[in-house]
Amino acid sequence: MDFSFTEEQEKLRKEVHDFFVSELPSDYRPGLSGRRASNEKQFEFWMGVQEKAGAKGYLAPGWGKDSGGLGLSDMEQGIVMEETGYWGAVWPATMGLRVCGPPLHVFGTEEQKKKFLPPIAKGEVIWYEAFTEPDAGSDEANVSLRAVADGDTFILNGQKHFMTAPGPADFLYTLVRTAEVVPKHRGLSLFLIDAHAPGISYSPLPTMGNFTVEIFFDNARVHKDRLLGELNRGFYHAMVTFEFERTNTGNPAAQKRSLEELVQFAREEKRNGKRLIDDPQMRELLADRAIEWVLAYLGGWRDGWFFSQRRRLGSPPPSTSAYRGKVDAEPRAKALADTLGLFAQLQRGSKYAKFGGMGERAWQTSRSTHPAGTIEVNKIVLAGRGLGLPRVPAKFNKEIAKSLQERD
Ligand SMILES: Cc1cc2nc3c(=O)[nH]c(=O)nc-3n(C[C@H](O)[C@H](O)[C@H](O)COP(=O)(O)OP(=O)(O)OC[C@H]3O[C@@H](n4cnc5c(N)ncnc54)[C@H](O)[C@@H]3O)c2cc1C
Known part of the structure; x- marks a missing residue:
């Protein structure tokens, strides 16, 4: 794998970077934004930025120009997604862009592609x-x-x-x-x-x-x-859909940005007269998060690279970064809660909340590992498709289903 980007690719990254600098308010803190619109005003704001990004082709840069994209390679698409994640943007159109659009390219009729893809790429519709x-x-x-x-x-x-x-x-x-x-x-x-x-x-x-x-x-x-x-044949088409859904370079970039914000916070915040960043527990937390970020970053680009080489290498192996993101969420949230102490219980919006209320938000979201498959399901996919282990015999699946029903 070649880890460096070409001059052209760095130019593209800079263009996208400049787009966000010019469109987002100067006091906007992506690492403290919670990454999703949480009220109507924020939703309207992000819909506006989304349409501007769509007009530039930044929402679906890997799609063909006929479909509203820029016709860029998978790696270049990864760069645009990475920059988007760094700026804390989770587009309201994400499901259309990441989940529904890619399989529409594969399985859609010409009429379906013509009708549905351009409005998704322009950020005009929500799926x-x-x-x-x-x-x-x-x-x-x-x-x-x-x-x-x-x-x-x-x-x-x-x-x-x-x-x-x-x-x-x-x-x-x-x-x-x-x-x-x-x-x-x-x-x-x-x-x-x-x-x-x-x-x-x-x-x-x-x-x-x-x-x-x-x-x-x-x-x-x-x-x-x-x-x-x-x-x-919808089940098989759905499995292809999941493959697109679990591949990402945007999440590690968002993780990087929030780590940068946390370092800044630790430099400014004082406890018992000392800067938080001088506290050994805080330093350990920051080091752990930096390691997690490097792993997520490498995992995201590994997935992207395999994806770009799929014609040569066949179907890409399942994403490990999505799995890591889920598994790491809880210890990360707990460490943040420990660091913020009682302030970690205060929600975003409280005037007393520290670090933008992200301690409370991170704890809530860390409990929700269900979207795009639970941790157990991700392990099953990794064991089967990633490691080539034999499938669970059908009779055990029935037992699992039965025990889940009994538990309910
Ligand atoms: C915030 C959020 C957003 C979501 N967004 C969407 C969305 O946009 N679209 C959509 O379609 N769905 C969405 N979902 C649903 C999500 O995909 C499901 O919750 C998930 O697939 C699990 O299904 P379930 O909740 O029925 O749990 P179950 O399938 O009943 O699982 C219950 C528990 O049993 C475990 N389990 C199940 N089967 C096995 C097995 N074979 N071996 C071992 N353990 C097993 C699971 O891991 C889990 O811990 C969302 C869920 C949440 C929480």
Whole structure:
């Protein structure tokens, strides 16, 4: 692997850097922002910056120019994502950009690509990834939102829950059951659904990690031309979707920025008359976080590099950085809470909160490792696809499913 970037690539990084410097307020502290809009005003602000970034092609730089991108390589896309993460931007359009758009390139018809990709790349629309259901989380094959063919349409009845909702949705990228078959995963299909179609309703479901919603389908109709890929092959298309979802260079960059803010805070903050940065416990915490960051940075670029070489090397191995991010979240949040002491309990917005209330925020989000697969599911993927270990025999899977139901 070549660790250095070319002159052209550094120029691109500088351009994106300058974009954020000119668009964000001078007193904005990305490392203390919590990385997500937490009220309507912030949402409107980020939608505005997002559209400007979209006009420059920075939201989907790796997509072709016809699709609203810049036609750049995977590595250059990684650079733009890295700079975006460093500036604390989690675009409201993230699901469309990272989750729904890439498989649309692979499985979409020409009409679907033409209709859906440019508005995503320009930051004009919000997509939800609508997979999880009350009885189908890790066990995706158990999806039961039912779609029954009726003329040129399918009629949908059922429920989804825990959809990450950065704002009101325009479209839903939805896994539905189109056939009652055994094995169950061969009866699923993916649909691109208008979020406001009659028969679809929403209910808020706030979680510790994020704002999510439940979605109810009551005789909602979707036209057959909104089927993505092949009928009853949706499970396989969904697995490809997860591969895109778990690859990232933006998160390590965000981690770097918040570490820089923490170092600055430790330099300025005094406890018992001494600077925090001179406290051995604080120094250990900062050293641990710096090591974590280097690992996340290298992992993110390793994933990106494999991705860029996939034509030569075949399918990339599963991402280790997503897994590390989940596993490291809790000890990191605990160390921060220990450092801030009782101040760590104060939420963002409290005038007494220290370090922007990030101690409390980090603790909450560290409890929410579910999005894009739980820690256990990530381990299963790494063991199977990463290390080539044999799959868990189907009879044990049944036992696991049974014990989960008993526990509920
Ligand atoms: C903040 C947040 C945002 C989310 N955003 C979205 C979204 O945008 N779109 C979407 O579709 N979903 C979303 N989800 C849902 C998320 O994908 C699911 O919560 C996740 O897949 C786990 O499913 P579950 O909650 O049904 O838990 P379950 O699958 O019931 O798992 C319960 C526990 O059992 C463990 N477990 C399950 N199966 C096994 C096994 N075979 N071996 C070992 N352990 C196992 C799990 O790791 C977990 O600890 C979100 C969830 C959260 C919390």
